[in-house]
Amino acid sequence: MPNENSHAVRLHGVSIDFALANGKRFEAVAPVDLSVGDHEFVAIVGPTGCGKSTLLNAAAGLLKPASGSVEIFGERLSDINRKAGYLFQQDALMPWKTVSDNVAIGLEIAGTPTRVAREKAQEWLVRVGLGAFGDRFPQMLSGGQRKRVGLAQVLIRDPKILLMDEPFGPLDAQTRLIMGDLLLKLWSEDRKAVMFVTHDLDEAIALADRIIIMSAGPRSRIIGDFPVTLERPRDVGEIRHDPRFNALHREIWDALRDQVMAAYQNTAGAPAA
Numbered sequence: 013m014p015n016e017n018s019h020a021v022r023l024h025g026v027s028i029d030f031a032l033a034n035g036k037r038f039e040a041v042a043p044v045d046l047s048v049g050d051h052e053f054v055a056i057v058g059p060t061g062c063g064k065s066t067l068l069n070a071a072a073g074l075l076k077p078a079s080g081s082v083e084i085f086g087e088r089l090s091d092i093n094r095k096a097g098y099l100f101q102q103d104a105l106m107p108w109k110t111v112s113d114n115v116a117i118g119l120e121i122a123g124t125p126t127r128v129a130r131e132k133a134q135e136w137l138v139r140v141g142l143g144a145f146g147d148r149f150p151q152m153l154s155g156g157q158r159k160r161v162g163l164a165q166v167l168i169r170d171p172k173i174l175l176m177d178e179p180f181g182p183l184d185a186q187t188r189l190i191m192g193d194l195l196l197k198l199w200s201e202d203r204k205a206v207m208f209v210t211h212d213l214d215e216a217i218a219l220a221d222r223i224i225i226m227s228a229g230p231r232s233r234i235i236g237d238f239p240v241t242l243e244r245p246r247d248v249g250e251i252r253h254d255p256r257f258n259a260l261h262r263e264i265w266d267a268l269r270d271q272v273m274a275a276y277q278n279t280a281g282a283p284a285a
C-alpha cells in the first residue's frame with residue numbers, strides 16, 4: 013500500500029451516478045476510497061457493468077464524481093488528468109495517418125518539432141517491436157500490432173500514470189500473453205503508476221502488484237484488496253503454473269464468484285434505478 017505522500021491517484025469517497033432518460037439517476041458507484049501509489053501497478057477486477065471503466069474515467073478526469081474527490085499526486089483534479097495516458101479497448105489510431113505519424117502526433121500537438129517527434133516515434137516503434145512498420149497505415153496491421161502502436165502512442169508522451177481499460181480485450185489468448193510481457197517489460201523501465209481494468213483474473217494476477225475487487229452494481233463498492241507478492245520480472249505465460257499463482261487465484265475467485273453471479277441476475281430483470 014502506498015504511504016500518504018506517494019499517491020499517484022487517490023479517490024476519496026468517490027461516488028458516481030448517471031442521469032437516465034426517465035429522469036431518475038442511476039447510482040453506478042457507491043462512495044469508494046482507492047489509492048494507487050507512484051510506481052504501483054494496480055489491477056481493477058469485477059463483474060461486468062460494476063463500474064470499473066467508470067472509476068477509471070473518474071481518475072482520467074473524464075467523469076465528475078457525484079461526491080468525493082480525485083487527487084493526482086496530491087492535487088485535486090478538476091479537469092482532464094494531464095499526467096495520465098489512457099489506453100482503451102478500442103485503439104485510437106487515425107486511419108489516414110501512417111503508423112509513425114500516429115505515434116508522433118501526441119508530441120507534435122504538445123509543440124515538439126516534427127523532425128524530433130518523428131525520430132522519437134521511430135525509437136518507440138522499435139521498442140514495441142514494429143521498427144519496420146512506420147510507413148504502413150493502421151488498417152494494414154494485425155490487432156496485436158495495432159495494440160503495440162497504441163502503447164507507443166501513449167508512452168511516447170511519458171505520462172506519469174497509465175490508465176488502461178481492458179486494453180488487450182479484443183486480442184486472442186496468445187497475443188494477450190505476448191502483449192502482457194511487452195507491457196511488463198516497458199513498465200519495468202520506469203514503473204509508472206498503472207490502473208489496469210480487466211475482467212480477466214489471470215491477467216490481473218500476472219501483471220499487477222495489487223488487485224482491487226469491485227462488487228456487482230448498482231452502487232458498486234470495493235470488496236477486496238489483494239497484494240500480489242510474486243517476484244518480478246514475471247513471464248506472463250509461465251507464472252500461471254506457479255502454485256502461489258493458483259492459490260491467490262482461488263482466494264480472489266472466492267471473493268469474486270458471488271458478485272459475478274449477482275451481476276448477471278441484476279441485469280436480467282427490471283431496471284435497477
Ligand SMILES: Nc1ncnc2c1ncn2[C@@H]1O[C@H](COP(=O)(O)OP(=O)(O)OP(=O)(O)O)[C@@H](O)[C@H]1O
Nearest residue numbers: 030038040059060061062063064065066067211229
Ligand atoms: N453514460 C451512462 N449513462 C447511464 N449509465 C451508465 C453510463 N455509463 C455507464 N453506465 C452504467 O454504469 C455501470 C458501470 O458501467 P461501467 O462501464 O463502468 O462498467 P464496467 O465494470 O467497466 O463494465 P464491463 O466490464 O462490462 O466493461 C453500468 O451499469 C452501466 O450500464
